[in-house]
Each structure stands twice: as C-alpha cells, then as structure tokens.
Amino acid sequence: MTDLAAITAQLAARAEEHDREATFPHEGVALVHQHGLLTETVAARYGGPGAGLGRTVEILTALGAGDPAVALVTAMTLFNHAGQALAPTWPAPYYQRVLAESAAAPTLINALRVEPELGSPARGGLPATVARRVADGWSLSGRKIFSTGGEALAWMLVWARTDEDEPRVGSFLVRGGSPGLRIERTWDHLGLRASRSDDVVLDDVRVPVDATIDLAVPVPDARGATLFAWNCLGLTAMYLGVANAARDWLVRFLHERVPTSLGRPLATLPRFEAAVGEIEARLASAAVLVRALAGGVDAGDPEAIRRAPVGKLIGTRAAIESVQDAVALVGNNALNRRNPLERHLRDVLCARIHTPQDDTILTAAGKAALSRFGKECNP
Known part of the structure; x- marks a missing residue:
C-alpha cells in the first residue's frame, strides 16, 4: 500500500519554494506518478486499479496537506480517468495513447473551459473559442483562462463551439505543445501560486477530425x-x-x-x-x-x-x-x-x-x- 504520509512529507519539503517563486512543481508530479497515484482511477477494464471516489478522497487529502498545487493537477487528471471509467467518451485510440503515455511518464489531463468573457461555464453561455472545419480536421482559435497546470499538460480538453450554421459544442483533444498553442504566464494569484493556472492561447491549432468528446448541439449542462x-x-x-x-x-x-x-x-x-x-x-x-x-x-x-x-x-x-x-x-x-x-x-x-x-x-x-x-x- 502506498505510504501517503511519506508522500505528503516529501511534497511539503518544497511547497514553500514553489509557492514563493510561483514555479510549477514538476518533481512533485513526478513523485505522484512514481507511486501510481495519477492513474488510480483508471478503470479495471483498461488494466487500471479502478479506484473509486472514497480512495480518491484519501489521496487528495494527503496531497493537499503536502502541496495543494500538486493535489490540484492530480485531481484534474484523476477526474478525467474517472469520467472515462463511469461513461466512456474519449475516442478509443486516443485514450489508449493516454494510457500508454501514462505508463511511461506523468501524463496530466485537464479540461479547459473558462474564458475571459464567459466566466464560469457552469453559469451558462457558449464558449468564444471556435472550431472551424478544415481539410485535415479542425482549427481551434481562442483563449482559456485559469488553465491549471497549463505548461505541464499532456492533454487539454478544450471546450469550444463550431462555426457551423447550427453550432455544436464539445471538447477538442489538444496535445500540449501543439503548433499554434502558447502559454501566457498571467497567473499571479493569492493562493495556489505553484499551480500555474495561466492563460492558454490557441491560434489555428489543428486537431484531427475524430479528436472530439461530446460534440453536439448545446444542452444546459451535459456533465453527469x-x-x-x-x-x-x-x-x-x-x-x-x-x-x-x-x-x-x-x-x-x-x-x-x-x-x-x-x-x-x-x-x-x-x-x-x-x-x-x-x-x-x-x-x-x-x-x-x-x-x-x-x-x-x-x-x-x-x-x-x-x-x-x-x-x-x-x-x-x-x-x-x-x-x-x-x-x-x-x-x-x-x-x-x-x-x-x-x-x-x-x-x-x-x-x-x-x-x-x-x-x-x-x-x-x-x-x-x-x-x-x-x-x-x-x-
């Protein structure tokens, strides 16, 4: 069984340094990956531990006591794997890539939804980020704010609308480091400074035609x-x-x-x-x-x-x-x-x-x- 208390202590040893300098805790994320915690909620049918929310609560309590910035990016990744376990929405080839990458190195995932004009999408509205159909798939342009762990994300689920006559809304699977994607270091916050929740700017970022999740005519809130x-x-x-x-x-x-x-x-x-x-x-x-x-x-x-x-x-x-x-x-x-x-x-x-x-x-x-x-x- 993973010694969560020992992990808490190791994270705490550098938490003050990362907070003071507002630097992303890459070594803390590597530690969490080393102990298999980033993939605890991968379903058993995919070869994962299949941890439930009870175990996730235990993990995040321990990580939060050590370094909440590490805990937050871990939480986002765990929630995404949990969502796939509850009701698969990722195109199968892409999720298999995520699992293969996760076995080799820390593979952080986060859904980027918040925008400057929109505010919290939970309160309604359509995203300003637009996906335009092009010959080889989709072209995404827009800006996402409060993008936790942006500089370290392997996969970004970018919430956007299409430019079709009847717009559809969904998440587009964007690889970190894609051409046309840049991180603007706007995060200068009171707390969770090491989370590097910076702006992610997309300028004609290309996404394959099948790299989408829940692309459909807008509904009030499609989350389960x-x-x-x-x-x-x-x-x-x-x-x-x-x-x-x-x-x-x-x-x-x-x-x-x-x-x-x-x-x-x-x-x-x-x-x-x-x-x-x-x-x-x-x-x-x-x-x-x-x-x-x-x-x-x-x-x-x-x-x-x-x-x-x-x-x-x-x-x-x-x-x-x-x-x-x-x-x-x-x-x-x-x-x-x-x-x-x-x-x-x-x-x-x-x-x-x-x-x-x-x-x-x-x-x-x-x-x-x-x-x-x-x-x-x-x-």
Whole structure:
C-alpha cells in the first residue's frame, strides 16, 4: 500500500519554494506518478486499479496537506480517468495513447473551459473559442483562462463551439505543445501560486477530425451528476488536507512556544486546548461527512450524489474557518512568510472559487427544501 504520509512529507519539503517563486512543481508530479497515484482511477477494464471516489478522497487529502498545487493537477487528471471509467467518451485510440503515455511518464489531463468573457461555464453561455472545419480536421482559435497546470499538460480538453450554421459544442483533444498553442504566464494569484493556472492561447491549432468528446448541439449542462459529485468531494478533500497541515503546524507551534512570563508551553493552557479542540472537531466532522458521501457515491446512492455539493459547502467552510482560527490563535507569527501557516491561509481561501460556488449550492438546496415543503402542504 502506498505510504501517503511519506508522500505528503516529501511534497511539503518544497511547497514553500514553489509557492514563493510561483514555479510549477514538476518533481512533485513526478513523485505522484512514481507511486501510481495519477492513474488510480483508471478503470479495471483498461488494466487500471479502478479506484473509486472514497480512495480518491484519501489521496487528495494527503496531497493537499503536502502541496495543494500538486493535489490540484492530480485531481484534474484523476477526474478525467474517472469520467472515462463511469461513461466512456474519449475516442478509443486516443485514450489508449493516454494510457500508454501514462505508463511511461506523468501524463496530466485537464479540461479547459473558462474564458475571459464567459466566466464560469457552469453559469451558462457558449464558449468564444471556435472550431472551424478544415481539410485535415479542425482549427481551434481562442483563449482559456485559469488553465491549471497549463505548461505541464499532456492533454487539454478544450471546450469550444463550431462555426457551423447550427453550432455544436464539445471538447477538442489538444496535445500540449501543439503548433499554434502558447502559454501566457498571467497567473499571479493569492493562493495556489505553484499551480500555474495561466492563460492558454490557441491560434489555428489543428486537431484531427475524430479528436472530439461530446460534440453536439448545446444542452444546459451535459456533465453527469456522478462525476460532478467527484469534483465537489475530491476538491473538498484537498482543502481539508490544507487545513490538516495548518492544524498540525499550529499544534507544533503551541508545544514549542514557551513565553518567559508563563514558563511552560502554550499548549498547556486551557484556552488553547479548547481552541484546538474546536478546530479538531470541525475538521473531523467535515472529513467524516466527505468520506461518507464519497462512499455513497461509489455505491451509486442517488441521495449521496445529490448531497455532494452540500458536502463541498460544509467541508470547504470547515477548512477555511479552521485555518483562520489557527491564524487568530498564533497572531503575528501566523502571517510571517517564514511560517507555512501564512501559505496555508492563502491556499485554503481558494476553496471558494471552485464550481459550484456557495450561492449556487445554497440556492439549489433552498429551492429543493421549499419545493418538498410545498408538495407536503399542497398534496
């Protein structure tokens, strides 16, 4: 069994360096690949381990505690393999190439959907990136923003529309380093700085005619509910890993900090015992919820699948609040860049930006509850 704790420690050793310099953690991704974690969710029918969401939550929690930038690019790759396991959409020859490449070297995959004008595609709208039919396939032109791991991606699933009279929308399989593709280093973010979520610009990038996924007339949201639950709970696990690392640093700090006026460690004071207990209870409860929902998703429980966004809301709030509480307990030292708590705070705040955002989750949950109550009152 993979020693996830050892991998966490190795990733953590260089996380501060990559954050400070905003450099992509290539060696961290290589470490994850070395231990087979990038392909854990490859289905058994393709010769893979066939890991479910429960195992993925365990992996991403550990990687998030070490280096969340590595965890995030790993998550995107795991989700893509999981999607293929749940409902195959990749053209068979292309997925076989991905598997062959993955056996030899780290093979990162990510779906590039967000654009400057469109914002989050989850809130509706058509992409401005256009695919034009040419003699040898498709020609793609456009710009994708927040393209996590862009410089290191082996495969990009570029969401685009065709220029046909009745446009179709889908994902086009673009190889990293393709002619006409360039990375603009626009990523200068508060947190997850090492993720290098730069702009990807496509200028007449050629794609074979059969290198497409789900190319069809637009529908509101073609993503499956189960894979959406993977995204919600997997990323929440990653941020709970960040919060776990912050808690661990706090505990060490309180044991090592011995004010001369006190003559004993801060960890011995009831005030700090209660405060750490609050953090511990919050994180433990969130972890239990995420694991339980992940188990339900793996079992095909429709209620767990439906509740996954709420699990994200509760889990990410627990992670953010716990790190903020740790900062408040430590004071000035917490915001000193010599200490990792400052980085954990910046990283965990990024939990709020992932789809679905809190307002969408709460609105959907509220509408569902009100609808149920309305049916009960007006049978």
